[in-house]
Amino acid sequence: MSWISLRARLRSLGPELLGFAAAGICAYAVDLGLFIWLRGPVGLDPLTAKSLSFVAGCSVAYAGNALGTYRRKAAGVSRLRQYAVFFAVNVAGALVQLLCIAVSHYGLGLTSQRADTVSGAGVGMALATVLRFWGTRTLVFRVSGRTAGTSSDRTAGREATEATWTG
Template identity: 60%
Template sequence: MSRPQALCTEFAGFAAVGVFAFAADLGTFLYLRGPAAMEPMYAKALSFLAGAAVAYAGNALGPYRLRERKVAGGWRRFAVFVLVNAAGGAVQLGCLGVSRHLLGLTSVFADTVSGVGVGMVLGTAVRFWGTRTLVFSHATAPVPEGVRGRGRPRVDGEAT
């Protein structure tokens, strides 16, 4: 598989996990705001953690399951993952803030385009980069003995 194909496959897995994480975040928020009648900021903080937990588990078991963990320790790795996701969320909020407060665009349509459209694209780029470089390293797990994948260079002393 070529490098661009591998990157597209990785991003597709990342995006699929993101759909489930978004559903967990939204579902948790709606439940906490509705039947649980929780204050919005607390509900959002808890729903963010629920979404981050689903995203972390999905990425660790999905597209990044064969990669080494760059950060040692499960809880520390999860904390870095949460920080990466918070940075992506900050980018989304920043796009909304620029649109509303610097450009003066205050319509619902402008909020949607800046926060959900532009903000989501840029925030997702930050999350994707952070997940693949800060949480999971670029090196893949060692190839099992006797297995040689297509395109992998031969190591000195390795049988053909």
């Protein structure tokens, strides 16, 4: 692949990357805000608070991607199945972040709070975001090549790539 074709491919991904990032930023804000609220005024323990905020953040990210970034992509499966796969991709991303912290903290002996932050929120978040982007576009919101354009993929005269807001 030449540099020119690589640049063209990356340029064509621009709107998709921007939409994915916008949904992710909103999801991150919900996750962080809810976590702080559940830990503070509500008084939940950290694992319960983080679990609830993670589910809320995943839900916001899914809604943003399903109704925004990938609204024109129909995978031929139910929204519930899409959400389940989306949630699994996000859990995999969270595991990547935890793995980065574990390697840094326990494997390399970098035990400071700064090292944990860099490995988890820096390196881990970057790797997890790449995984989430790949998983979201290839596993959750894809159009099957073997069935695209067949009569079973048409809904009220629209091609399968034109999903509605309500699914």
